[in-house]
Amino acid sequence: MHTPRTHRPPSAPTIGGPICDHTPSRRTVLNLLAGTAAGLWLSAPARQGALAAAAALEGGTPRWHLGFRNAPVGGVGPVPLRPIHGRAPEALAGTLIRNGPGQFTRGDQTIGHWFDGDGLVRAFRIAGEEAHLTARFVDTHKRRVDTAAGGFVSPGFGTAGAPDTAIAHADDANAANTAVLDRGDALWALWEAGSPTALDPETLATRGTVTLRDDVRHMPFSAHPKIDPRGWIWNFGLGLGSTRAFVWALDPTGRVAKAATIPWPRAAYIHDFAVTERKLIFPLHPWIVSGGHPPLVDRLAWQPERGVTVLVVDKDNFADRRLFHLPAAFFFHTGDAWEDAGGGLHFDVCFADRPTMDGEIGGQLVRGVAVRQDLPRLCLVSLHPDGRAEVRQSDVVAEFPRTDARRQGQPRSSVWSVGHDAGDPAPAVGFNTVQRTDWSTGTTDCFRFGSDHLVEEHIFVPAPGGGAETEGWLVGTSLNLAAQATELHVFDAARLERGPLVTWRAPVALPLSFHGIWRW
Known part of the structure; x- marks a missing residue:
């Protein structure tokens, strides 16, 4: 059952005051960056033991630790995948491109947090009944420095780095390990706190750091840009530890149309946001940057008494801002958002009771140690013109929510995600289910892979010529622990319970x- 929770604050004020709606000066840019890798992570001596070797585990390494072992240094492929079930849809021909950490140890050293592994971009190409895999590490400055040092000397989200490592700007610590954006003649490998890194879309070879405009060089371009139906790209970047954020608007040609700093209600870390046709929506949970020593995750304090503040910004006028308030919750990912005829705003989000990947959890996973995690649940947040903020909480354990990209910012009902049976004990790590929730009916249909699979994010791919929001396929990957192999799956997006239409094994x-994208 989906249970609504409504919170009406004493007032939901419209924020006024001056705003920087012009191009920031070089000094402003550098000041904002002082809150990212260059200033935040290296502002104090590195903590002792951050690069200690992984402790030996009693009884050997758990099966799920297969998902946290180094990829081959030289990458993979292209190699053919072996079909093990079903037949591919005739109209499905393209590439699933995914990004994530690929290296966690060097010598006897282990990375400080899962989020800090070097970016490994993987391309799963489907053509007829055949599929091939190519995987390449992103050749970042960070990777070159760490490789030369034989360890992890660059700072990161949960890795302190070495105090004598030279960091001139955020891109010196850019792991390019989180998401991918298709720019036609290039792929952009994305990270949270730095610039995109351009890759060749066919070979995945690294071309170099992307400068969107010279006067905003090295500004943070977060890992979850949103592309609206007009082709505009919206994104944000954080000066962590400050009460300012940077907002990007790129026109369909990729030209920077707007680049401005905006006031940030709190010094909160957030990973994702949402957009409608007219608004930008930033849910700011109470994971607040406070004092202390690096790495960054050790400076984040969970302050549930502060609740969630949702900042809404008008796309055409960044000075038009409004705040809404919700009870305390933590999230990494939103789905999508839309505005109804009455001016109400709605967005999917996966809310948990507390941070689900803090320093302890992220550090222990790469060492093969299970730590209890709070499982997020799929929610629908509604922000009403009269100031009410309502959370419709489902009983669906969910992460990595995805929707039909053609409907970005527009009304729809379906959201796809990965999850875990809420009635089962919490898994040590990962998910085992793909699912579709329909907000209009309150129902969820799913396919459960079972305990042998760690299921990764799956993406909705619309069928050519199809118009209905479920007319297409759900394409994604899992790690088969029994077979010790990565698998590629294609589902009918409207009938997940029938299982994969086709599965290939790497x-x-x-x-x-x-995170990943589909490229035709």
Whole structure:
């Protein structure tokens, strides 16, 4: 059952005051960056033991740790995948491209947090009944420095790095390990706190750091840009530890149309946001940057008494801002958002009771140690013109929500995600289910892979010529622990319970990844 929770604050004020709606000066840019890798992570001596070797595990390494082992240094392929079930849809021909950490150890050293592994981009190409895999590490400055040092000397989200490592700007610590954006003649490998890194879309070879405009060089371009139906790209970047954020608007040609700083209600870390046709929506949970020593995750304090503040910004006028308030919750990912005829705003989000990947959890996973996690649940947040903020909480354990990209910012009912049976004990790591929730009916249909699979994010791919929001396929990957291999799956997006239409198996087990796209 989907249970609504409504919170009406004493007032939901419209924020006024001056705003920087012009191109920031070079000094402003550098000041904002002082809150990212260059200033935040290296502002104090590195903590002792951050690069200690992984502790030996009693009884050997758990099966799920297969998802946190180094990928081959030289990458993979292209190699053919072996079909093990079904037949591919005739109209499905393209490439699933995914990004995630690929290296966690060097010598006797282990990375400080899952989020800090070097970016490994994987391309699963489907043509007829055949599928092939190519995987390549992103050749970042960080990877070159760490490789030369034989360890992890660059700072990161949960890795302190070495105090004598030279960091001139955020891109010196850019892991390019989180998501991918298709720019036609290039792929952009994305990270949270730095610039995109351009890759060749066919070979995955690294071309170099992308400068969107010279006067905003090295500004943070977050890992979850949103592309609206007009082709505009919206994104944000954080000056972590400050009460400012940077907002990007790129026109369909990729030209920077707007680049401005906006006031941030709190010094919160967030990973994702949502957009409608007219608004940008930033849910700011109470995971707040506070004092202390690096790495960054050790400076984040969970302050549930502060609740969630949702900042809504008008796309055409960044000075037009409004705040809404919700009870405390934590999230990494939103789905999509839309505005109804009455001006109400609605967005999917996966809310948990507390941070689900803090320093302890992220550090222990790469060492093969299970730590209890709070499982997020799929929710629908509604922000009403009269100031009410309502959370419709489902009983669906969910992460990595995805929707039909053609409907970005527009009304729809379906959201796809990965999850776990809420009635089962919490898994040590990962998910085992793909699912579709329909907000209009309150129902969820799913397919459960079972305990042998760690299921990764799956993406909705619309059928050519199809108009209905479920007319297409759900395409994604899992790590088959029994077979010790990565698998590629295609589902009928409207009938997940029938299982995969087709499954291919790779001749290798790749580490777990984060986010992907479909490229025709």
